[in-house]
Amino acid sequence: MSTDTEADVAEESPDDAAERVAELEARIEQLEAESGNAAVAERDQKSMVIIATQGTLDMAYPPLILASTAAAFDWDVTVFHTFWGLDILHEQRSSDLKLSAVGNPNMPVPNAVGALPGMDRLATTMMERRIADNDVATIGELLETSLEMGVDLQACQMTMDLMDYDDDAFHDGVTVGVGAATALSQMAEADVQLLV
Structure with missing residues (x-):
């Protein structure tokens, strides 16, 4: 006009x-x-926040599989990694995550046997072989996929300080220096909140 x-x-x-x-x-x-x-x-887009607290091989899969799947459905996804969960994002440690043979109720050996030297390595090797034999994505591949799909992988600042990790220790694309207050705020707004 x-x-x-x-x-x-x-x-x-x-x-x-x-x-x-x-x-x-x-x-x-x-x-x-x-x-x-x-x-x-905007309101119709679902959102999910996952808190990842454990960094063993078997516990690295659930948050990354859930996050990448939700992102594939166009959800807004954040995974807040704290304490041992930081190892999932750590560039060196994420490629060498272990499976514990002790205290794991799904291991087919009693805790006394699982406590023997070398059992964690044996359990980890067996799981890695199953992952490869079944063409399951590796942790590195799931991290890369999640980041490519826009998942916000966050590293807890307090835990970074506690574990003496610096910003350069993590995979490229990881959001570093996030605090618990930010995670709680995001959880309060999310449709789905999970603690893994």
Whole structure:
């Protein structure tokens, strides 16, 4: 619509003015509908926050599988890693996560046997072989996929300080320096909250 001078507006007939008002009202309705649709679409996007607290091989899979799957469904996903969960994001440690043979109720050996030297390595090797034989993605592949799909993988600042990890210790794309207050705020707004 062109801008008119005050003289042009003053010279406008009542019919022209009424037509102009009708055009403006129609445009306002259109804009309101568009902004309303955008707000509904924004509200329709599901969100999930996962708190990852453990860094063993078997406990690294659940948060990464859930996160990458939800991201594939266009969910907004955040995984907050704290305490041993930081090892999942650690560039060197994530490629060498272990499976514990002691205290694991799903291990087919009693704790006394699991406590023998070398049993953790044996359990880890057996699990890695099963992962490879079944074409299951590795932790590194799941990390890469999650980051590519827009999952916000966060490293807890307090735990970084506690474990003496610096920002460069983590995979590229990891959000570092996030605090518990931020994680709680995100959880309060999320549709799904999980503690792994």
